[in-house]
Amino acid sequence: MAAPVLTFTDRGIYCPAGDFHIDPWRPVPRALVTHGHSDHARWGMGAYLATHQALPVIRRRLGEITAEGIAYGETRRIGGAEVSFHPAGHVPGSAQIRVSVGGETWVVSGDYKTEPDGLAEAFEPVPCHAFISECTFGLPIFRWEPQPLVMQRIADWWAANAAQGKTSILGAYSFGKAQRLLAGLPDLGPILTHGAVEEMTQTLRDQGYALPPTIRVTPEITARAHPGALAIAPPSALGSAWSARLGPSDEAFVSGWMAVRGIRRRRALGTGFVLSDHADWQGLNEAIRATGATRVFVTHGYTAPFRHWLETQGYDAGIVETQFGDEADPDPPVTE
Numbered sequence: 001m002a003a004p005v006l007t008f009t010d011r012g013i014y015c016p017a018g019d020f021h022i023d024p025w026r027p028v029p030r031a032l033v034t035h036g037h038s039d040h041a042r043w044g045m046g047a048y049l050a051t052h053q054a055l056p057v058i059r060r061r062l063g064e065i066t067a068e069g070i071a072y073g074e075t076r077r078i079g080g081a082e083v084s085f086h087p088a089g090h091v092p093g094s095a096q097i098r099v100s101v102g103g104e105t106w107v108v109s110g111d112y113k114t115e116p117d118g119l120a121e122a123f124e125p126v127p128c129h130a131f132i133s134e135c136t137f138g139l140p141i142f143r144w145e146p147q148p149l150v151m152q153r154i155a156d157w158w159a160a161n162a163a164q165g166k167t168s169i170l171g172a173y174s175f176g177k178a179q180r181l182l183a184g185l186p187d188l189g190p191i192l193t194h195g196a197v198e199e200m201t202q203t204l205r206d207q208g209y210a211l212p213p214t215i216r217v218t219p220e221i222t223a224r225a226h227p228g229a230l231a232i233a234p235p236s237a238l239g240s241a242w243s244a245r246l247g248p249s250d251e252a253f254v255s256g257w258m259a260v261r262g263i264r265r266r267r268a269l270g271t272g273f274v275l276s277d278h279a280d281w282q283g284l285n286e287a288i289r290a291t292g293a294t295r296v297f298v299t300h301g302y303t304a305p306f307r308h309w310l311e312t313q314g315y316d317a318g319i320v321e322t323q324f325g326d327e328a329d330p331d332p333p334v335t336e
Contacts, residue, residue: 005081005099005106005130008297008320013108013132017101018081020049022108025323032083034110035094036061036175039324051085053121054093056203057175072121088112089123090277091176092204098126106130107291111324113276114283117147119183119209120176125290132320133288135298136278137256138306144256144280151184154273157252158188162228167192167246171235171253175200176277178232181254182211190226192217194233194242223247256280288315300324 007014012024012031020030027044034040034050036057041050043062050058052069059065070076072095075084080102085095090111097108107128116122154170161168172178174196182191182201191214193201198216205211214232215221223229223246237243238251256276279287288296288310298306299320310317 002102002104005101005104006108006132012322013320015078015081015099015101018078018083018099020078020081022097022099023110023322023324030078032097033058034088034097034108035091037091037111040110051093051095053207054095056207057093057200060199060203086126087121087124089114089116089120092120092179092207092209094120096124096126098128104129106132107293108132109134109287111136111278112287113279114287115144115147117180117184117277119180119211120277123287125287127292129293130295130297131288131291131293132297132299133284134278134300134324135284135303135306136301137276137280138284138298138302138309140281142256142259142276142280143282144274144276147184147275150273150275151181151186154181154252154254155186155188157250157271157273158185158230161250162189165227165248167223167226167229167231167249169231169233169238169243169246169249169251170273171238171251172197172232172255174234177254177275179204179209179211180275180277181232182214183209185230187212189228189230190215192221192226192229192231192246194231194237196234197232217242217246219245221245223249 003016011026011028013022021028022032023034023040024031029046031045032049036054041058048067055069070085082100084098088094088096088110099106105128107126111134112123114123158168178197193214193216252271254273254275258272259274295316296310297318297320299322303319307317307319
C-alpha cells in the first residue's frame with residue numbers, strides 16, 4: 001500500500017514525499033504556513049513558505065526568519081510532492097494548501113470562511129481526494145447572518161453612542177477581524193486604534209489593501225478631541241486602563257462566539273456582535289461538498305459531533321488532534 005500523502009505527527013501535519021510540515025507547532029526544518037495567526041505561524045522553523053500576501057504579517061509577528069512567498073495557484077515541486085496555495089477567505093493572505101503525490105491530492109484548509117468579506121481573498125473550493133477541515137463552529141446552532149446586516153447593527157450602535165457623547169470601543173482580534181470591520185463599516189466618524197491593531201492595519205495598507213484612515217491611540221490622544229469616535233482594540237484591552245483613557249464609552253465584542261449566551265455572560269459583556277472569520281455550519285458543509293473529497297479529517301472545534309455528522313453523510317471521516325486554536329484564543333498580550 002502506498003504511503004499516505006500526509007501523516008499526523010506530534011510536530012504537525014507532515015508530507016513524507018516532500019519532507020515538509022504544514023502549520024507545525026514545534027520547530028521543523030521546513031514549514032508551509034496557511035496564514036499569519038499565531039497558532040498557525042509559529043517561531044522556530046528552519047524555513048517558511050507562505051503566500052506573498054501572508055508573508056508581511058508573518059514577518060511582522062515572528063521577526064527575522066528565512067521565508068519565501070508563493071503566488072495563489074502557483075504549482076511548486078517539493079521533493080516528490082506537488083504543492084499549491086489557494087484562497088481560504090479567512091483573513092488577508094490566508095490559504096488552503098494542496099498537496100499531490102502519485103496522482104492523489106489532499107488539501108489542508110487551515111482556517112476558512114465561505115462568505116466573501118470584501119477584504120480577504122475569497123474562498124475557492126479545491127478538488128481533492130482527502131480534505132482536512134477545521135470545524136471551529138461545527139454545530140448546527142452556528143449559522144451566520146449576512147455580513148451587511150451585522151455591519152449595519154454595529155453602525156447603529158456606534159451612531160447611538162455618538163449621539164450620547166460616548167466613544168464606541170469594539171474588541172476585535174488585531175489581525176483579520178479588526179481590518180474586516182474597518183473595510184466594512186460606513187464612515188460615521190473618526191476611528192481610533194490600539195497599537196496592536198494599527199500595526200497590522202498598516203502592514204496590510206503597505207501591501208495595497210484598501211483600508212480607511214485611522215488614528216493610533218497614544219497618551220496624547222483624548223476622546224474629547226475625537227467626539228463620537230469608534231475605537232478598535234484587542235479583546236484584552238476591554239475594561240482596561242487603555243480603554244479608560246477614552247472617557248465615557250460603551251464596549252462591545254465582535255466574535256462568532258457571541259452567538260453563545262453563556263460566553264457573553266462570562267465575559268460580562270452587555271453587547272456582542274456575531275461576526276466570525278470561520279465558516280459556520282452551512283459553510284463547512286458546502287465547502288466540504290465542493291471539494292468532491294470522500295475522506296475528511298476534522299480538526300479544532302466540535303470535532304467529535306462533526307465527524308459523526310460527516311459519517312452519517314457517507315464520508316470516511318476522522319479527527320486530527322492539533323494545537324491550532326480558535327476564535328476564543330486571545331491576541332498577544334496588550335502592551336499599551
